[in-house]
């Protein structure tokens with residue numbers, strides 16, 4: 335299944351969270367991907383962090399195609415158009431970036447692929463939308479102003495769909511502050527991927543954490559509707 339840019343935006347919204355992960359070992363990546371899927375994730379961002387990240391990603395796409403066809407698999411930590419092209423060729427469903435780069439927008443628009451650039455000011459968010467971004471990432475989310483920043487942006491720009499990534503915590507209190515501020519979804523990395531004392535990822539705990547975050551976001555949204 336190929337996901338359109340609108341599918342991606344809707345899936346991000348309906349699930350409410352995107353796990354963000356990198357590991358150089360493909361077997362670890364497969365297990366973590368599966369644990370997140372079992373926990374309810376339907377959009378997953380692998381990050382382009384190591385020298386051979388593209389090789390791991392290519393294998394992960396094959397694994398997803400065979401085992402988890404309903405999961406949208408995208409790539410983050412992309413800084414330029416050539417790297418965007420490489421990952422589109424490998425089958426990325428969407429592109430995420432810590433920065434805003436107009437050349438990346440052009441290539442994603444031409445291929446009608448979802449592109450979420452990292453922004454830190456209203457001017458950047460607004461420019462990203464002009465360039466065709468449906469969901470704009472704020473990065474690093476907690477440090478560029480946190481939920482208060484999102485609330486401030488949504489005042490003059492209620493149409494903006496914002497995904498904070500970086501420093502989002504999988505706790506009720508933190509998730510509530512982001513949801514109340516009006517985010518489209520959240521991206522969560524390090525805090526989801528717990529390890530055992532021997533250094534191995536604890537897949538059961540990862541699955542449970544993902545399920546907890548998704549359920550919590552849904553509950554908070556329902557409560558908001560009831561209050562309104």
Ligand SMILES: O=C(O)C(=O)C[C@H](O)[C@H](O)COP(=O)(O)O
Nearest residue numbers: 410411432499500501522523524
């Ligand atoms: O480079 C990107 O495209 C990113 O998304 C950056 C990071 O992977 C996230 O910021 C994770 O942040 P934590 O949840 O604080 O671990």
